[in-house]
Amino acid sequence: MSEVVNKATLAKETTGVLASLTTGQKNEALLVMAEALRREAQAIIAANGEDLERGRLAGTPESMLDRLALDVGRINSIAEGLQQIAVLPDPIGDTLETINRPNGLSIEKIRVPLGVIGIIYEARPNVTVDAAGLCLKTGNAVVLRGGSSALSSNRKIVEVLHTALAQTAVPPGALQLIEDPNRSSVDEMLKLNGLLDVIIPRGGSSLIQNVVLNATVPVIETGAGICHTYLDASARPDMAEQISLNAKAQRPSVCNSMETLLVHRDYAVQYLPSLAESFRTASVELRGCPETVALVPWALPVTAEDYATEYNDYILNVRIVSGLDEALRHIAEFSTKHSECIVTEETEHAARFLQEVDAAAVYHNASTRFTDGFEFGFGAEIGISTQKLHARGPMGLPALTSCKYKIYGSGQIRS
Amino acid sequence: MSEVVNKATLAKETTGVLASLTTGQKNEALLVMAEALRREAQAIIAANGEDLERGRLAGTPESMLDRLALDVGRINSIAEGLQQIAVLPDPIGDTLETINRPNGLSIEKIRVPLGVIGIIYEARPNVTVDAAGLCLKTGNAVVLRGGSSALSSNRKIVEVLHTALAQTAVPPGALQLIEDPNRSSVDEMLKLNGLLDVIIPRGGSSLIQNVVLNATVPVIETGAGICHTYLDASARPDMAEQISLNAKAQRPSVCNSMETLLVHRDYAVQYLPSLAESFRTASVELRGCPETVALVPWALPVTAEDYATEYNDYILNVRIVSGLDEALRHIAEFSTKHSECIVTEETEHAARFLQEVDAAAVYHNASTRFTDGFEFGFGAEIGISTQKLHARGPMGLPALTSCKYKIYGSGQIRS
Structure with missing residues (x-):
């Protein structure tokens, strides 16, 4: 079994537990994650140093190295992001509609998690934490595939978050990082129907176009703005x-x-x-x-x-x-x-x-x-959707949810 | 220019007018369409006879010929379907959310059409009318690609509907039928990003899987039920x-x-x-x-x-x-x-x-x-979505819509 299939399977196995977590349990986990990042800041900075060193040797431009670089200030602000997600209202479990039918059936449309979300992104290690936090808050498991230039940083960050989650009600398996730096691991994610419910690309237009044009898993397209x-x-x-x-x-x-x-x-x-x-x-x-x-x-x-x-x-x-x-x-x-x-x-x-x-x-x-989730008052932003299905414009937490109909009967059959 | 690109372009050119039609104009067009179908029933039945004849010669099983066959009763019930769509509430223009920001910006989230919808289906000519009616009611243009075994019927039906629409506020170009019977015309639709906003497959599981696995245009998957x-x-x-x-x-x-x-x-x-x-x-x-x-x-x-x-x-x-x-x-x-x-x-x-x-x-x-749009009280059903993005379960008219944010300012700039 490949790393991608293996980790996506592990992520999927946690979706039942995730969907049933209380808001308090999820918020508690977000705070524990934030705390762990602050506590392990030096270890994360050391891992980040490896990425920066590799980048310098490879002749990466300074502007890109700057996007990759972490210091105590940046780690604090990443941790603060998790704390901000913790105070946002939890959309999961909201009743979106109630329908009472003449035959006595009572139908409730309830907001539920999407399931397993694949995030494909580039070299910003803050996306690793941000995506993990937003997915967790909405009861989703997440399979992250970051740019290989940030691999040491991402690996350390996910290790810290896994250790933190082990102390909470959230199963650590809900957070998976694909470490295979080859492009083939991205290609594999794009076709993982049945294990991934949606893929969200975050990055430049060539990354996004690759995902849109090759994915068979449903995609939320973000990005281009003329x-x-x-x-x-x-x-x-x-x-x-x-x-x-x-x-x-x-x-x-x-x-x-x-x-x-x-x-x-x-x-x-x-x-x-x-x-x-x-x-x-x-x-x-x-x-x-x-x-x-x-x-x-x-x-x-x-x-x-x-x-x-x-x-x-x-x-x-x-x-x-x-x-x-x-x-x-x-x-x-x-x-x-x-x-x-x-x-x-x-x-x-x-x-x-x-x-x-x-x-x-x-x-x-x-x-x-x-045009921004924070400026619209959503308190979070997963990205800005430029497609018309599911979500359009700035995406707050509800963009990471689906719905389900619960139907209560007393023996009704269809004639 | 291929037939598919040509017709999708013509469809797209009507989307501005369609999005601005009043509910009354759309309902009037639906009733005119219904009336025309009843009036031209004999001509449609004659065209349908050609399809049935071809089907018999090709040894098509009786059960499939039955799904293809039209008579006055079936045409009346198809026309009635359009009249039922006319009395449903129009979701377009609904205000979904109003946000007033501290900086004075007023943000309205408004329901709008998706744009151009591609429908790929099999041999049931009633889908031609049904899809046209549902798309029109929601202000969408539609590009239909029905099964080649129903081509004569579909061509005649669309001709009748085009003549009917010419008397209404709805531009006839909003309804396009792909006549190319080759599989390549389906393949072309699946990749028509920029012209088609969404594709909805309606039919058996092999048709749906082909669409899901090959489309780069966003898809609403319908179908399989174990x-x-x-x-x-x-x-x-x-x-x-x-x-x-x-x-x-x-x-x-x-x-x-x-x-x-x-x-x-x-x-x-x-x-x-x-x-x-x-x-x-x-x-x-x-x-x-x-x-x-x-x-x-x-x-x-x-x-x-x-x-x-x-x-x-x-x-x-x-x-x-x-x-x-x-x-x-x-x-x-x-x-x-x-x-x-x-x-x-x-x-x-x-x-x-x-x-x-x-x-x-x-x-x-x-x-x-x-699990059915009519049984849920939606008054219509485009299909039953088995994916989690955009729509899940029975899809009523809102499943054929998107949204747009209208932002009213008085000179606000971002600091």
């Missing part, structure tokens, strides 16, 4: 500038940041030159349509490929449009259906935009950067 | 007999019928011989464990493979167990997580069974045959 902001003719210039600067430059590396600014011609003629200056001050490179370049001579010419690119960087496409209809057409063509915004003072335009744009989150007069 | 009924020691004999006979023999060909009866030893010793007689009277073949065969000498010996078989026929496995724990273990091993039942007078046993069995529908003292 987000637009449309400045309507009636947009208030101060608000328009603040929102578009925030959407682009506050943190360009994330999926809810803006890649293309669409500007109504009337607005552009009056305000685009000064808005462009503000972007220049914020170190943002502009790529514009011919009309934009006419107004902002230092902007580079934009290409159709640029409109279809998620830069995650200090680069912004700017296109001048004749009005709402052209903006809607552009968005329909290039949007990845993540987050889209209109800045306008015209209520009717806002209503049309929010109705007609097909995206997880549609904004009137606010930055697309708010 | 359902169990467990008769506990305290089961009332009259109720136990009625429920188990109903679960097996009222309509054995469907997914919510029972395949294996688990019987507590104490119950079996007293009542199994007479229960077995009732099954014999109902023409049900029994395959029993050794203890069963000792009590019911005419029963055939059961095999492990039998326990894993969905017969959809007048055949029943019978296994005697030592109690609830053994019953739970058997179900965990062989269940397809569709519908499972306990017959008992002990409330605690019922509670444990309903909690611990991992299935879409878990019953206390009622036949598993009730």
Whole structure:
């Protein structure tokens, strides 16, 4: 039996116990896990040192080493994450619907765990703890497959968490780490129907595309964000500038940041030159349509490929449009259906935009950067779903649950 | 451009209009469609005759020809199905959640259509109309790929519906039929990410498995049901007999019928011989464990493979167990997580069974045959989901919807 099948089987064997744990038992386990991480911080940092050393020898760029690196501060904040999950309401066992049928059948729709969740991710060891905590809180077993560059860190972290769970009501087998660094272990997980109930990829677009295109296990797709902001003719210039600067430059590396600014011609003629200056001050490179370049001579010419690119960087496409209809057409063509915004003072335009744009989150007069589980008040975020099944947009704890119908009868049969 | 890409593109082009239709417009279209089917019944029956003729020449079994055959009565009942969909509440536009954030952002979670739904099915032409009606009511475009043996019928039906829709607010392009009878057109649909938002297979297990194992588009899996009924020691004999006979023999060909009866030893010793007689009277073949065969000498010996078989026929496995724990273990091993039942007078046993069995529908003292959208009071049924993502169990109209967050701001930016 391969490591993947073996560990997924062990995880599945714990699902019955997990589904029946009380909220108190789960929260207690989360706190014990947090405590253990803090206590074993030095051992985890030592293991992390091995990963960093290997990374340096392999010539890994500093920015990636930084994402991999753990210190006491980071471990404390990871432990704090578990404590925050402990105080969130437990969705498991909630009654979602009650149906009383004329034949006397009483039907209750109850929230239950998904079962076994596979998480496939890259080199951030914080995901190991975060995913374990979110899955545990929702009564799910989890099979983790992190990037091989973080293997020593992940192995130590999971060892610490296993020791911690052994003192609690949660079976340690509920948390499994795939250690096989070969790509084949990922491929095996993707086809593990019957043992894994769902796979959630967390990482860059090539990781996500590999999962989406090859998995036979159901997937929750997360990720790609080509987000637009449309400045309507009636947009208030101060608000328009603040929102578009925030959407682009506050943190360009994330999926809810803006890649293309669409500007109504009337607005552009009056305000685009000064808005462009503000972007220049914020170190943002502009790529514009011919009309934009006419107004902002230092902007580079934009290409159709640029409109279809998620830069995650200090680069912004700017296109001048004749009005709402052209903006809607552009968005329909290039949007990845993540987050889209209109800045306008015209209520009717806002209503049309929010109705007609097909995206997880549609904004009137606010930055697309708010598409986030914490900003929505969910208290947690598993990721941002860019598909339409099961969950769409920021996913809180309920995204890690399923449901079940309990039917109470007194001898009813079907005629 | 292939037929599949061409028609899926045409379908997708209608999604904006579809999402904005009023409930009245959609209901009106459903009634116009129903009326057109009745009016054109003879033309549809003539086209159906071509399919039947081809089927007879190809030596298709009578039972399959019967599923394919249309007459005035069947067309009337198909038309009536559309009228029933028209009176159901429209889920689109429902506000699912309202969140007011401390920073003044107001977030509304709204129910929206999925977009374009692909339906892959076999030789029943009623599915063509049914799927079209359910998708239209939920504001979705639909790409239908029916079995080639029903092609003439489906082509005529879709022609009639297109003519009908041309008189309504619904763009006829919202309904597309793939006519290419080759398997390659199915394969192409399965990989049509970006044009299809979801695929729902309807049919036998080989069709469903092909879709599940090869689709990169998200799938809602429907189908397989290896359902169990467990008769506990305290089961009332009259109720136990009625429920188990109903679960097996009222309509054995469907997914919510029972395949294996688990019987507590104490119950079996007293009542199994007479229960077995009732099954014999109902023409049900029994395959029993050794203890069963000792009590019911005419029963055939059961095999492990039998326990894993969905017969959809007048055949029943019978296994005697030592109690609830053994019953739970058997179900965990062989269940397809569709519908499972306990017959008992002990409330605690019922509670444990309903909690611990991992299935879409878990019953206390009622036949598993009730797992059905109409029996649950949903007024419609797209199918019965046997997966845990998005929808589980009988799927009513909400299973054909997604959601979207509308966020209303007044200039908020993220700090």
